[in-house]
Amino acid sequence: MARHPEEIERDIEQAREALAVTLDELGTRAHPRRFVESAQSSVLGKFEDPKVRISVMVIAALIVFAILRKLFR
Template identity: 60%
Template sequence: MARDPETIEREIEKARDALASTLDQLGTKASPKRLADSAKTSVLAKLEEPKVKYPLIGIGALIGALLLRKLFR
């Protein structure tokens, strides 16, 4: 069964539009700025968890105390 050229052209155009849309979505998802913002948000959320936050504060205080001890020796 032969298809007319106009139908084929319409199908090609639909496929081209769908491909362009998919490529735009992939470009948005893979954007370096978006990936960096997402990573930053994840890290900040993780640092706000008490089981991560308080040990880091403790480690920072210990390092500060050791530095002060070394300076005033």
């Protein structure tokens, strides 16, 4: 059964609107700022773990010690 041109145009317009909404949502999700914020919150979440925090402090202290040792040698 053949469809009326008005019905086809209506379907096309609905598809365009749905596509526009999808593209807007993808644009929002793929924005670089969102990736940065996600990575930042992930890293900060890792530092809440005492094991990670202590490990980073020990590594930083060793680096400072190595630098000072080279400077005053």
